[in-house]
Amino acid sequence: MKNYDVIIIGAGPVGLCFSAALSGCGLKIAVIEKQSARAIADPIYDGRDIAVTHFSKQVLDQLGVWQHIPSDQISEIKKAKVLNGTSLYALEFNASDMGKKALGCLVSNHLIRKAAFENIKGLPDVDLITDVTTEEAYSNNLSAHIKLLNGEKLNCQLLVASDGRFSKIRQKMGISAKMQDFGRLIIVCQMELETYHDNVAYECFHYGSTLAVLPLCGNKVSIIMTVYQHEADILMNMPTEQFNTNIEQRFSSKYGKMMLKGERYSYPLTSVYADRFIGQRFALIGDAAVGMHPVTAHGFNFGLAGMHTLSTEIRKAVKLGGSIASQSLLEHYQRAHKRKTKPLYLATNAIAKLFTNDEQPSKFVRDILLKIANRASPLKKMIISTLTKS
Numbered sequence: 261m262k263n264y265d266v267i268i269i270g271a272g273p274v275g276l277c278f279s280a281a282l283s284g285c286g287l288k289i290a291v292i293e294k295q296s297a298r299a300i301a302d303p304i305y306d307g308r309d310i311a312v313t314h315f316s317k318q319v320l321d322q323l324g325v326w327q328h329i330p331s332d333q334i335s336e337i338k339k340a341k342v343l344n345g346t347s348l349y350a351l352e353f354n355a356s357d358m359g360k361k362a363l364g365c366l367v368s369n370h371l372i373r374k375a376a377f378e379n380i381k382g383l384p385d386v387d388l389i390t391d392v393t394t395e396e397a398y399s400n401n402l403s404a405h406i407k408l409l410n411g412e413k414l415n416c417q418l419l420v421a422s423d424g425r426f427s428k429i430r431q432k433m434g435i436s437a438k439m440q441d442f443g444r445l446i447i448v449c450q451m452e453l454e455t456y457h458d459n460v461a462y463e464c465f466h467y468g469s470t471l472a473v474l475p476l477c478g479n480k481v482s483i484i485m486t487v488y489q490h491e492a493d494i495l496m497n498m499p500t501e502q503f504n505t506n507i508e509q510r511f512s513s514k515y516g517k518m519m520l521k522g523e524r525y526s527y528p529l530t531s532v533y534a535d536r537f538i539g540q541r542f543a544l545i546g547d548a549a550v551g552m553h554p555v556t557a558h559g560f561n562f563g564l565a566g567m568h569t570l571s572t573e574i575r576k577a578v579k580l581g582g583s584i585a586s587q588s589l590l591e592h593y594q595r596a597h598k599r600k601t602k603p604l605y606l607a608t609n610a611i612a613k614l615f616t617n618d619e620q621p622s623k624f625v626r627d628i629l630l631k632i633a634n635r636a637s638p639l640k641k642m643i644i645s646t647l648t649k650s
């Protein structure tokens with residue numbers, strides 16, 4: 261039976277970053293991943309282009325991850341506009357209002373994952389164990405234990421699950437979660453534009469669906485649509501030419517010709533909030549703790565913030581010769597992460613519901629809300645500062 265100080269289940273972007281954040285402080289760390297070594301070392305594009313806040317960029321920079329992302333693959337969001345239905349009125353967020361060059365950056369998820377892997381590759385204190393699912397997890401006051409599908413058993417002082425929003429380990433450790441199924445799917449893809457996007461992001465709330473456009477490098481954009489299942493099936497299987505025309509029309513040809521680049525991807529639209537982020541010698545991080553609706557682009561950003569809080573507490577405990585899995589340390593993490601995530605999680609769900617409800621009263625409320633938000637500078641400032649605070 262192998263012994264570690266910390267075992268992390270899931271080598272997604274958050275799990276890999278967490279292992280980097282703990283490396284070098286004298287702990288022996290294992291990261292267990294069910295995907296193949298190749299899929300982790302060289303992940304393929306998965307349709308997700310991630311809006312990264314200034315704080316997240318700083319954390320990735322400190323960890324050494326940012327340096328592994330090719331600079332010509334990072335684009336900036338200078339302005340963001342929110343539109344309601346066919347109204348031309350837009351709620352606007354300007355980076356220059358906060359004295360910043362950009363509201364945030366955009367990087368493809370697979371490049372973040374690749375960079376996070378490159379960053380921990382070969383570290384003597386991190387064992388990356390791939391191609392094996394964690395089947396069992398349990399803990400007591402002395403240690404935590406896992407059993408892998410190949411029968412191997414591992415022990416540790418602290419077990420951390422970063423196995424995604426539908427976390428099996430969360431269940432195994434007896435932690436329930438609130439799930440909200442929005443009854444829709446997200447379709448994501450990249451498209452090339454005839455005209456330049458000026459680094460402006462759009463969130464358009466149409467009838468029954470939402471459409472977001474994120475400016476990528478060159479003339480490319482990331483398209484994110486939330487649609488009903490039946491419409492998703494049609495859009496996913498539509499011939500390319502017809503798909504291009506369909507999307508152009510949704511934008512009233514604002515960008516001129518739009519051309520699909522690569523595949524279309526779809527994701528279920530379910531947000532998740534764990535009832536507890538901790539257990540005995542156990543913590544949840546990333547989507548396993550808080551799985552956000554992507555409309556406010558905060559899932560990965562929250563994941564990084566959480567892993568930063570937990571790793572900082574663990575490093576402090578190591579320095580002081582204390583326990584890395586004490587109840588007080590874990591409770592500190594839970595309190596801080598709940599305080600950071602709960603208000604925006606609830607607000608995001610409420611926004612997502614309001615803006616995809618096409619009853620007349622909802623449309624009216626949306627119009628009013630956008631106008632109030634545009635004028636009520638404290639609210640706007642709060643949103644912008646969440647994005648740009650470093």
Ligand SMILES: Cc1cc2nc3c(=O)[nH]c(=O)nc-3n(C[C@H](O)[C@H](O)[C@H](O)COP(=O)(O)OP(=O)(O)OC[C@H]3O[C@@H](n4cnc5c(N)ncnc54)[C@H](O)[C@@H]3O)c2cc1C
Nearest residue numbers: 270272273274294311394423424546547557558559560561
């Ligand atoms: C369309 C879309 C757009 C998004 N846009 C943004 C955005 O703009 N900004 C933003 O901040 N966030 C965004 N997100 C959210 C972001 O992608 C997630 O928050 C982030 O990927 C979560 O990372 P994670 O490491 O917690 O989990 P995951 O990426 O889900 O990784 C979990 C890992 O655990 C592994 N695993 C699972 N179970 C086991 C097991 N039993 N044993 C071993 N391994 C296991 C999996 O194979 C996987 O590698 C978006 C999401 C979507 C779907």
